[in-house]
Amino acid sequence: MTLQETLEIHVKAAIKALFNSELESVEFQATRKEFAGDVTVVVFPMLRVVKGNPAVIGEQVGQYLLDNVDLVKGFNVVKGFLNVEISDKYYLDFFKSIKEDDTFGFAKQKDDKAVMVEYSSPNTNKPLHLGHVRNVLLGYSVSEILKASGKKVYKTQIINDRGIHICKSMLAYQKFGNGEVPTEDFKGDKLVGNYYVKFDQAYKQEVAELVTQGQSEEDAKKNAPLLLEAQEMLIKWEAGDEDVVALWKKMNEWVYAGFDVTYKNIGVDFDAYYYESNTYLLGKEFVAEGLKSGVFEEDPDGSVWCDLTEDGLDRKIVLRSDGTAVYMTQDIGTAIQRIKDYPDVGGMVYTVGNEQDYHFKVLFLILKKLGFDWAKNLFHLSYGMVDLPSGKMKSREGTVVDADDLIQEMTDTAEEISKELGKLEEYDEDEKQALYKTIGLGALKYYILKVDPKKRILFDPKESIDFQGNAAPYIQMAYARIQSILRKANSTNGIVASDAFNDAIVLHEKEKQLIKQLEQFPEMIQSAAEQHSPALIANYTYDLVKDFSSFYQNLPIVLGNEDVNSQKFRISLSKTVGQTIKNAFQILGIEVPERM
C-alpha cells in the first residue's frame, strides 16, 4: 500500500470519528518546501461534507492522525492545508523493501490481453529521416513502457512496399541507374532514395517543357511522360509482370537491408512485420463481407463506401470503382489479420503522425461497425510533426535530416565535448567509440522523448542538441558517478551496497527527498503507460537526478563521512537511485555508461 492510500483510510476514519460523516476521497499533494511536513491534505474539498472553518477542521484531523497513526509524527495547518510530517521509519522501511530489487518500478506481467504496437511503417522508396526517428523512438519507448506496466507487447510495423512511390524510384533506376548496386559505404535505402529524387527532377523538367509548349500546369503535371510511365509500371506490377516484380523485389530488398542498419543503429526492434503488398488483398475480402452485412454500400459506378454521416463524419471510400484497394482498405485488412495471427492481442496502438488523425478516427469507427470487440481498444498514438526552420521536410526535394547522418553527427559532437573536457584518457579506442555513441544517441533520444508527443517539434540543425541541464548526458553522468562511488566504497573500506544498515539513521532532508522521489517511480510508469507518454518518464528521471546531484554535492557519502552506518545507508541509497535511473532509461531506450 502506498503512503497516500494508507493516509486516505485514516483521514476518512478521522472524519467519521470526529464529524460522523463519510468522505468520498481525500486530496493530497506534496508539501511545499517552505512548510514543515511531507504530505499535505487539502481540507477545502471536505467542506462539502463537513461544515466549518477549514483551519479548525485541519487541526482536528491532524490531531487525530497524530494520536492514531504510528507513521505520523507531527502536523501543522496553514490556511486550509494540513501538512503532515511522516516518521523516518516509514521512509527507511520503504527503502529497505525496494533496495535489492533490480526491477524496481516494473510491474509483474498481469495475465491479461497483449497489446500490439505499430511504429515506423516506412515507405520503401527513401531512407529514414528525422520524422521517422521521432516515430520510432516513441513507438519503441511506449512498447517498453507498456511492458513495464505489466502488459504483454508485440512490436510491429506495416511496410508500405507497393504503390506509385516505389514505381517512381524503379523507373528512374531503369532509366538512369546503369546497374548501380549498393555498397558497404552506400546503403540500399540511400540508393533507392536517390532515384526517387532523380525521378522528381526529371519529372519537373518534363512538366516545365510541356508548359512552355502551351499546356496548363495542371495538365502538364498529369501528362508528363514519366508519370504516365510510372503509372503504367504500377499496373504491370499489379498484373504480376515478371520483370517489374523482379526489379521491385530487388530494390525493396536493398531498402530493407538499409533500414535494418538504421534500426540497429538506433537500437529498436520488431516482433512482426506486415507488408502492404500482402494485406491490401486481405482488406478487399473484408470489404466484401462488410458489403454483405450492410456496413458498406456500393455506388452505381462500383465504388464501395462507408456512410459515417450519422457519426458526424463524411462518407468514406473503401474500394475504388475499378475494384482496387485504397489506404483504408489495407488498414482494415491489416488490423483483422493481426488479431488472427496473434489471438491474445486485445488492443493495438498505432504510432502515426497527427496529420492522420482523421484517418484513424474513421478506421476505428469502421472496425467497430464491422463488429470486432477489440475495436474499442485501439489507440492512435498521434504525435506532432518534426519541422525545420524552413518548414516541412520533403524527401523529394532533399530537405530532410537523414537519420543515419544525424546519429553520426550526435556521436561526433559527443566525441568533441568529451575531448574538450579531457576525460577518458585511459580508455582504449573501442570503449571511447562506444561511449560517444551512448552519449550522442542518448542526447538525441532524450531531446525528442522529453517533449509531449502531441506537440510539434521545431528542429534547428544549426542549434545543437543539449548535452547539459535537462538532457541525457546529465543523467548518464549521474549514473556513471554512482558506479564510481560504489567502486570507491568497495576499494576504500570494503562496503558494498547490499550491506545492511541499522535503524539509527536520522534522515537528512536530501536523503528523504530521494526516497520520496523513488517512491513515485512505479506509479509514474503506470501513468506513462495509460497516457502513452515517454515524456513523463523522461521528466521524472530528470527530477530524480537533480535530487541526487544535490545530495551528492552536499553530503559526504564515503570519503569524509565518519559514521559507518550512514556510509552504508548512503551507498545503498546511491545504488538504488542508479538502478532506478537505469530502469527508467531502459524503457526510454537509452543506455547508461559505467563511466564517462
Add this chain to the structure above:
RNA sequence: GGUCGCAUAGCUCAGCUGGAUAGAGCACCUGCCUUCUAAGCAGGCGGUCCUAGGUUCGAAUCCUAGUGCGAUCACCA
C-alpha cells in the same frame, strides 16, 4: 468554410484528477574543483500562463466566444 490539435520566462519545455507565492534547463550575472567524475553544485535575474467572459471558496488547468499557428476534410498514402 467544417472538424481536430497547440498557445506558459528572451529561447526550449514541465505543471497529474481545479488548490498555498506558476517551476526547470539554455542564455545572462555571483560564488564553489589539493575528499567519492565540475557534462556538476549553491545562488541571482527573468511571467498580462494568447484575449474576453463564465463556473467555483479557489482557474495556467474546466465551459463559451474570439485571436494566432498547424493539420485535415482525395477513387494519394
